[in-house]
Amino acid sequence: MIILAIETSCDETSISVLDAKGGFRNPRFNILSNIVASQIKIHKKWGGVVPNLAKREHLKNLPIVLKKAMVKAKISAKKVDVIAVTVGPGLEPALWTGINFAKALSEVWDKPVIPVNHMEGHLLSVLLNKKQFLISNFQFPILGLLVSGGHTELVLMRDWLKYKIIGQTRDDAVGEAFDKVARMLGLPYPGGPEIAAKAAQISNSKFLISNIKLPRPMINSNDFDFSFSGLKTAVLYLIKELSEAEKTGSRRIPRYDRPQESRFLGEATVIGICREFQQAAIDVLVSKTIKAAQKYGAKTIVLGGGVAANKELRKQLRGAFAGDSKQTVNLLFPEIKFTTDNAAMIAATAYFRTLKREFVKKPNRFKANGNLSLK
Numbered sequence: 001m002i003i004l005a006i007e008t009s010c011d012e013t014s015i016s017v018l019d020a021k022g023g024f025r026n027p028r029f030n031i032l033s034n035i036v037a038s039q040i041k042i043h044k045k046w047g048g049v050v051p052n053l054a055k056r057e058h059l060k061n062l063p064i065v066l067k068k069a070m071v072k073a074k075i076s077a078k079k080v081d082v083i084a085v086t087v088g089p090g091l092e093p094a095l096w097t098g099i100n101f102a103k104a105l106s107e108v109w110d111k112p113v114i115p116v117n118h119m120e121g122h123l124l125s126v127l128l129n130k131k132q133f134l135i136s137n138f139q140f141p142i143l144g145l146l147v148s149g150g151h152t153e154l155v156l157m158r159d160w161l162k163y164k165i166i167g168q169t170r171d172d173a174v175g176e177a178f179d180k181v182a183r184m185l186g187l188p189y190p191g192g193p194e195i196a197a198k199a200a201q202i203s204n205s206k207f208l209i210s211n212i213k214l215p216r217p218m219i220n221s222n223d224f225d226f227s228f229s230g231l232k233t234a235v236l237y238l239i240k241e242l243s244e245a246e247k248t249g250s251r252r253i254p255r256y257d258r259p260q261e262s263r264f265l266g267e268a269t270v271i272g273i274c275r276e277f278q279q280a281a282i283d284v285l286v287s288k289t290i291k292a293a294q295k296y297g298a299k300t301i302v303l304g305g306g307v308a309a310n311k312e313l314r315k316q317l318r319g320a321f322a323g324d325s326k327q328t329v330n331l332l333f334p335e336i337k338f339t340t341d342n343a344a345m346i347a348a349t350a351y352f353r354t355l356k357r358e359f360v361k362k363p364n365r366f367k368a369n370g371n372l373s374l375k
């Protein structure tokens with residue numbers, strides 16, 4: 001089955017053509033094309049995604065991305081069996097552009113359309129991992145750790161397409177916290193890769209590393225929820241305090257390319273803050289994932305979402321489950337290119353929905369739902 005998927009929930013305009021077969025027993029995907037037009041450069045100036053700018057860019061990009069996706073896939077519209085489109089969660093003005101585009105294509109090409117949940121796409125993105133993926137490793141119950149710019153969720157999947165959110169953030173998403181902390185330090189958007197890169201740098205200041213301490217919010221709470229807003233505020237206070245101390249203690253030239261609160265920080269301190277912030281976030285994510293896996297007897301752990309690109313998070317999750325001497329848990333990571341938003345993961349998700357015949361001939365009633373939840 002050939003699926004053409006459209007993703008416009010945030011700041012990437014993406015269209016993918018996917019050849020899917022094998023059913024629930026042995027799903028196999030051949031990505032004929034997966035074009036992603038990133039708007040990062042446009043939003044960088046504003047330090048984050050501006051919904052109406054995103055909408056304007058999607059409108060401009062969609063026809064171009066479609067053409068590229070079809071040319072790369074080397075197929076004609078006739079060969080497409082079904083169109084898939086992300087309907088939520090995400091930025092509603094952005095989602096609408098994809099939905100309206102899908103409706104128009106459906107009309108012109110006379111093809112049915114499948115609405116797809118963006119988070120389900122992130123959760124199933126591991127299935128696109130050609131190099132490592134074996135369906136025999138994808139055993140239920142599956143626990144998904146979804147970490148993106150808008151979401152932080154632990155999702156239990158007891159069977160195909162059956163989801164239960166067992167924990168989620170009560171305030172900021174972890175990716176959002178990375179982005180906001182980066183902004184405080186004068187690092188560009190998106191902040192996740194910037195913080196990760198700083199945290200990986202060698203710093204020769206042992207004093208700073210041992211003196212920079214941040215809280216691990218909710219790490220001992222008796223549930224699987226998260227909170228990253230307090231961590232972000234703690235970073236702000238720490239930055240102010242250290243910047244003030246370094247201002248009086250040295251003759252450092254202020255960095256006017258940074259916000260006021262971090263203007264006097266030395267490079268070693270920035271590295272120390274990035275490292276401790278990243279570690280605090282990872283500690284909470286790993287600890288809750290272990291506890292949830294034990295409670296629900298998960299046989300597989302799946303990682304998904306933009307923050308899943310974080311190498312340290314992957315390494316520490318691997319370390320945490322390597323201690324499992326019985327080797328009962330399979331840990332599955334998506335390929336890095338499928339961690340951030342892309343339409344290939346939307347197409348793969350749509351494939352399973354087609355197996356349940358969840359497509360609609362006339363998608364007139366499709367609506368964008370910014371808060372769409374997994375269920």
Ligand code: KG4
Nearest residue numbers: 148149150175190192193306307310340341
């Ligand atoms: O899934 P995604 O592309 O968009 C949403 O659905 O939100 O995730 C984007 C988020 C951003 O917050 C970005 O800073 C974060 O993923 N991110 C990372 C890394 N790469 C991207 N966070 C931590 N470490 C990374 N290497």
Ligand code: ZN
Nearest residue numbers: 148306340341
């Ligand atoms: Zn996403």
